Amino acid sequence: MSAAMKNFAVLASGYGSNLQAIIEAEKKGKIRARLTLVISDRKDAFVLQRAKKAKIPLLFVDPAHFADRESYDCEIIKHLKTAGIDFVVLAGFMRILSPQFIQNFKNKILNVHPALLPAFKGSRAIEDAFHYGVKVTGVTIHLVDEKVDHGPIILQETVVIEQKDTLAKLKKKIHALEHRLYPKAIDLFARGKVSVVGRKVIIGSRV
Numbered sequence: 001m002s003a004a005m006k007n008f009a010v011l012a013s014g015y016g017s018n019l020q021a022i023i024e025a026e027k028k029g030k031i032r033a034r035l036t037l038v039i040s041d042r043k044d045a046f047v048l049q050r051a052k053k054a055k056i057p058l059l060f061v062d063p064a065h066f067a068d069r070e071s072y073d074c075e076i077i078k079h080l081k082t083a084g085i086d087f088v089v090l091a092g093f094m095r096i097l098s099p100q101f102i103q104n105f106k107n108k109i110l111n112v113h114p115a116l117l118p119a120f121k122g123s124r125a126i127e128d129a130f131h132y133g134v135k136v137t138g139v140t141i142h143l144v145d146e147k148v149d150h151g152p153i154i155l156q157e158t159v160v161i162e163q164k165d166t167l168a169k170l171k172k173k174i175h176a177l178e179h180r181l182y183p184k185a186i187d188l189f190a191r192g193k194v195s196v197v198g199r200k201v202i203i204g205s206r207v
């Protein structure tokens, strides 16, 4: 294990299939960084069971105990700093981060979105793309900035919507792509291969 290896945390609210893909990729050496903390805002989220099974330190931070988003985020930042987290991976985290959170981890927060941004922003992206009738959709891995589903794009890949595809089939295709693309982007980021120039991400050695 290299001394320069970075530590990262996953923040998630739900089923955690992306967390599972990340855990497995790290085990296989496909993510050259250490997942050292999982945080959820939902006590009974299945993602916490996955973290427990993989023996990754986990935390449930209850939003009900905080007056507003800023104080909640302050608590999360405290845990991330205490754990020595270098960068943050959002995997179905159903909260909008405060500007303060984003400033604390500027260009160090990754998110996965189940559509080709800037199309179909929001939490119903797969459904929206399907019902709109687009022939091609996909997955976007991007850095998080102050605007929702907006930051510089690290990786994007397409999924073709076939005429015979049901919404359920499309969801399967999108999730399978997320599970392949997100670990790849995390590994690139962790190894310092992601540079931001304005709105654009340059993949490769640092400039």
Ligand code: GRF
Binding pocket: 012, 014, 015, 016, 017, 018, 019, 091, 092, 093, 112, 113, 114, 178
């Ligand atoms: C994924 O579809 C991701 O794109 C979106 O939330 C979903 C999380 O799924 N942001 P899971 O909890 O990782 O299974």
